Amino acid sequence: MKLYKAYAKVNIFLKITGARGNYHEIISRFMRVDSLYDELSFVAKNRDDAFKIIGEFSCKTEQNTIYKAYIALLDSLDETPAKSLKNLMDKYAVEVKKNIPAFAGLGGGSSDAATFLKMCNEVLDLGLSQNELALIGLKVGADIPFFIYGYDSANVGGIGEVVEEFKEELLDFEIFTPKIEISTPKVYRAYRENFYNPIDGFKVEKLKKTPSLDILKKMSADEANDLFKPALQEYKELKNYYKYGYYFSGSGSSFFRVKERKQ
Numbered sequence: 253m254k255l256y257k258a259y260a261k262v263n264i265f266l267k268i269t270g271a272r273g274n275y276h277e278i279i280s281r282f283m284r285v286d287s288l289y290d291e292l293s294f295v296a297k298n299r300d301d302a303f304k305i306i307g308e309f310s311c312k313t314e315q316n317t318i319y320k321a322y323i324a325l326l327d328s329l330d331e332t333p334a335k336s337l338k339n340l341m342d343k344y345a346v347e348v349k350k351n352i353p354a355f356a357g358l359g360g361g362s363s364d365a366a367t368f369l370k371m372c373n374e375v376l377d378l379g380l381s382q383n384e385l386a387l388i389g390l391k392v393g394a395d396i397p398f399f400i401y402g403y404d405s406a407n408v409g410g411i412g413e414v415v416e417e418f419k420e421e422l423l424d425f426e427i428f429t430p431k432i433e434i435s436t437p438k439v440y441r442a443y444r445e446n447f448y449n450p451i452d453g454f455k456v457e458k459l460k461k462t463p464s465l466d467i468l469k470k471m472s473a474d475e476a477n478d479l480f481k482p483a484l485q486e487y488k489e490l491k492n493y494y495k496y497g498y499y500f501s502g503s504g505s506s507f508f509r510v511k512e513r514k515q
């Protein structure tokens with residue numbers, strides 16, 4: 253069966269622009285990490301088994317983003333394609349070779365979910381557009397739309413649903429992930445309680461136009477990512493891992509820096 257790659261991402265910058273209910277509106281440059289991906293495939297399974305995911309996960313199937321994406325996709329389909337999808341998942345399990353660390357700020361769970369949605373769309377010929385898939389994905393997680401579009405680099409806004417390609421060279425990253433299980437909601441909550449200071453529209457426009465390499469030359473780790481200070485506050489041990497010249501991805505715990513330009 254065909255292997256599908258679910259790439260990791262890093263957030264070159266991540267700035268908060270406001271609040272939306274329990275969520276935060278952001279402007280962030282997402283860049284795909286070419287060297288780090290999970291591998292997904294459909295493999296034949298026993299028809300009697302329930303929805304099955306094969307792979308090393310720390311969560312139950314019901315909590316897996318792949319299962320949540322399946323339910324969201326089922327809900328969005330008419331009767332006939334929904335039947336085909338159920339039939340597909342009766343016959344096949346989703347096998348995942350997990351390479352992207354979890355709780356890492358690298359979007360592993362979101363990328364798996366996005367890839368699963370694209371696999372179903374392709375295999376069943378559902379004819380869903382990228383925008384439609386992104387909206388289905390958004391119900392499962394804010395990072396999923398970026399992975400649906402599959403751009404190398406993009407400015408991501410709203411809570412994650414506005415994805416605009418940013419044309420630039422893909423960078424090669426060195427990444428390390430401290431073994432700290434960071435909770436994304438906890439970090440956003442700490443930001444809102446103690447660091448809330450949304451940036452203005454002028455700064456947003458400037459950031460959106462700046463190439464990633466320039467951002468990384470001009471900004472320090474805490475200037476580039478509004479979630480770095482709240483993460484340090486909530487997870488004190490994080491500071492033992494921080495090395496000068498590295499940047500913090502999303503809500504963490506990964507740090508990255510550019511290795512070299514991709515050939």
Ligand SMILES: C[C@@](CO)(OP(=O)(O)O)[C@H](O)COP(=O)(O)OP(=O)(O)OC[C@H]1O[C@@H](n2ccc(N)nc2=O)[C@H](O)[C@@H]1O
Binds near residue numbers: 266275411
């Ligand atoms: C911080 C970022 C940066 O890319 O990613 P990670 O570090 O998790 O990879 C994202 O904003 C995370 O996206 P994702 O991890 O998909 O978030 P979700 O599952 O949708 O939301 C989990 C929780 O995080 C908070 N949340 C998430 C996104 C957002 N824009 N504002 C928020 O406040 C909310 O409390 C929400 O209930």
Ligand SMILES: Nc1ncnc2c1ncn2[C@@H]1O[C@H](COP(=O)(O)OP(=O)(O)O)[C@@H](O)[C@H]1O
Binds near residue numbers: 311356
């Ligand atoms: N397909 C998946 N891959 C990894 N983690 C998943 C997946 N589905 C659900 N999870 C759960 O999501 C959390 C971590 O999400 P993940 O996407 O790996 O991290 P992050 O949001 O920091 O990039 C953990 O609670 C993990 O058990």
